Every structure is written in structure tokens, then in C-alpha cells.
């Protein structure tokens with residue numbers, strides 16, 4: 001008998017909605033490539049032409065995919081800071097503070113280089129479609145492109161969301177608390193960290209994590225959905 005699933009985690013509705021919209025945008029940018037990939041070539045020459053067309057349409061989507069991913073990371077910073085504000089309001093006399101402006105938002109996502117990630121994914125996918133005896137089916141290559149772009153974007157969103165929260169916490173010397181979602185997709189890597197508290201300028205140490213991109217805050221792995229709650233001292 002199947003275990004009943006826990007209630008889905010809805011502690012971050014704004015983030016979830018933004019993620020959903022971003023995911024749809026990524027798929028929308030890949031619709032032309034998808035359509036080209038779904039046609040059935042009749043001759044080997046048609047097949048070669050189709051592969052070339054799919055690879056070209058993937059490359060043409062690159063700029064839009066990069067923009068979507070970059071904008072999502074910036075929105076995540078603002079959503080993170082706004083969430084922190086709700087959890088832990090500013091101290092008396094500083095009610096106007098704690099909302100990142102455009103410059104701060106850009107700075108907080110400066111370490112998220114999605115341009116390079118997206119470029120790498122598109123280049124790799126294009127090669128997989130076009131070349132070699134191990135060429136991948138075009139439709140599969142487009143699907144893989146969508147899921148890989150989503151992977152790096154989702155991870156960037158998590159990093160930016162926590163960056164916004166940590167920026168807010170540092171402003172008022174509040175604390176950070178690791179929050180792991182307790183739903184059916186809970187991540188076993190971060191689970192032991194749930195509830196740990198550190199100062200806003202400290203870093204979490206997780207022995208379980210073996211990921212070079214771990215910065216001492218969520219994400220602790222690709223597709224990590226954890227975040228840092230902010231606690232008023």
C-alpha cells in the first residue's frame with residue numbers, strides 16, 4: 001500500500017509561481033525547434049536538413065533562454081528579500097529598508113553566470129543533433145535542451161532566492177535558518193541541515209555535501225529546493 005503523500009510545501013507561493021512561469025517560457029522559446037524536430041523526414045537528405053534546421057533553431061533560442069534565466073534569478077532575489085521581510089520585519093525605525101534596488105539585485109546575482117551555462121547546453125545539444133554516428137533523435141535533443149536549461153535555471157533561482165534573503169538578514173544582523181521542504185520530493189542530502197541556525201554572515205557546513213558549487217548556503221546540489229529562512233534576533 002502506498003504511503004499517503006504529505007501536503008505539498010507552499011511556504012514560497014511567489015517563488016513557485018515565478019518558477020512555473022519561467023519553465024513555461026523556456027519551453028515556449030524552444031517551440032520552433034520542437035516543431036522542426038517533430039517532422040518526419042522521408043529521405044536521408046531531408047533527415048540531414050532537418051537536423052541542421054533543429055540545431056540552428058536551438059542556437060536561435062539561446063539569447064531568449066539566457067534572458068529568461070537571468071531575469072528569473074533577479075526576480076528570485078526580490079522574492080527572497082520580500083519573503084524575509086514577511087518572516088522577520090525590519091527593526092523599529094528602519095521600516096523603509098530591506099528592499100533591494102536594481103543595482104543590488106544585479107550584484108547579488110553576479111556570480112550566477114547563466115550565459116555561459118546556456119551557451120554550453122545549446123552547443124552540446126546542437127552537436128548531438130547534427131553530428132556523428134551517435135547523433136541523438138532531434139525531438140529528444142530538444143527535450144533534453146529544455147530540461148538542462150531548466151536544471152541550471154532552477155539551481156540559479158535557488159541560489160538567488162537565498163542571496164536575497166541573506167542580503168536582507170545581513171542588513172539587520174538577523175540569523176539564517178536552513179529550511180528543507182518536507183514534501184514528497186524532499187532532498188535527502190539537505191535533510192539533516194533542516195532547522196540549523198547561523199549568523200547572517202556565516203556559512204552552513206554540511207558534511208554530506210560534495211559539490212564544488214556549494215557556497216555554504218542553499219543550493220547544496222543541482223535542483224536543491226532548500227532556502228534560508230530569516231530569524232529576527
Ligand SMILES: [Zn+2]
Nearest residue numbers: 187190224226
Ligand atoms: Zn536541498
